Amino acid sequence: MTSIARTNFATLRPHFRRVLLTVLMIAGVTGLAVLIRLLWDAPSTYRTPAWAIWVHLATVIPALPLGAWLLWRPVKGDAAHRIGGRIWVLLMIVTAIDSFWIRTLTGTIGPIHIFSILVLVQLPRAILFAKSGQVERHVKTMRGVYFGLLAAGFFSLAPGRALWMLLFG
16 A cells, blocks of 8 residues: 555656645644744744835735736736736745744734745645646635735734834834
8 A cells, every 4th residue: 555655646746746745844834833832931022023024015015916917807828917927926925934024913923824824835736726727726726815915914904913013103
């Protein structure tokens, strides 16, 4: 049975293997973060660096209109869609990674960071769907990531969060 499982894994497409390894890596890092958080009893003295807020805003602000344009323009799959999509994915990956430095409310990674993990998992899947011709799955996944971006933006405006303090003092 082990040789069958090994053979099946070896025949998987390289893209799927990369996505699977990325998911496993993210799950491992998340598990490690949870374990550290459970074992660490001292109150956090962490301060969000200013650069993290600025990088986050510099990637989120253009991602909002670009994502809307990509999702709701009538022509899909042309050069403009592919180039815009690559830019949007890059912006979203930088946003998701950068978000782990932004921990103003709790001093630790909080529930809003689930959106970042989802972005890092879902974007490679969406790209794989597009490359393999599964257009409907690609569209659904990208819409989910975009609406997750809107939801995270909404939750980031909660009193005490970094964006709330930046906008309203």
